[in-house]
Amino acid sequence: MNAIFKFFFDISGWKIEGNVPTHLSKAAFVVCPHNTWKDFFVGLGLRAKMGMNIGYIGKAELFKPPFGFIFRWLGGTPAYRTSSNNMVDSYVAAIKSKDEMLFALAPEGTRKNVDKLRSGFYFMANGAQIPIVRVGFDLKRKVVVIGEPFIPSGDFEADMQKYFVNFFDKIQGPQKDWIKNYKAGKF
Template structure:
């Protein structure tokens, strides 16, 4: 799978990966941005496969219904019911705490639409699970996925979010007007 993914990602699509996911770190949250198109998902999956890092993801529950539900589960996905007011952060923290190795990739925007501010769930998941955050760009301008060093959040959420936002400065989504 890695060889096929690399061929598609680099040769056919012309993308590259700058840096690599942290080796030896068994648990972390990955935030991938900007999320402005359905095309972000296949790019992220290909980048994950090229890196060889096992990364899980969550998605709206409608994606996991027939006929394609099996496909998204096979890729490492888990459905989330966004219509209910359930405590998703605590449930994901429990998953982190119950596993020896777990890496969760998600979009800080929580949608492909333009948002004025990011969701905070990823932050509280990392805080509750006591794991770092790794940032990854989906830069369609450079055709590049850039990966940050692990960032251990502080008790200053405003400072942490400034750090996150600065990593994504100049990054161009598939639809730049939505980021």
């Protein structure tokens, strides 16, 4: 399947800009913007093009029958977003228990414009002390921009300003309200 996804990534005109961090055995790949169902296929093509075994976290509703098995087969893990489920702690424990764990997620949590990002990805990476890799889907240029990995400092607001706002503000695409709010200090 990777050959097929790589082929479609290439013929659809997408390119990669930045260094692919193939040296990492554990990392959270944080992808923005997430504004269309097509992003999923760009991500599968990117993963195949990079030649890395990167799983992904998606909303639990995607994994229900009749097609849920396909999302699992493609490397997905459902996220159960309930107040009684401490997803961050369970992911931190899972990451620490493995020798290798690369996973991607969209911190917007939806394909709609959002006022702020969900912060779970940050606290998973911080708790497990693994790097975060920023991945921007520049829709207008058909370029996937890969940022240099960084280890979270534990100061969410400072890291958002330092690593996320400037990086994703340069990505051409919709859904920038969260960037405006972070620039204005609204966390």
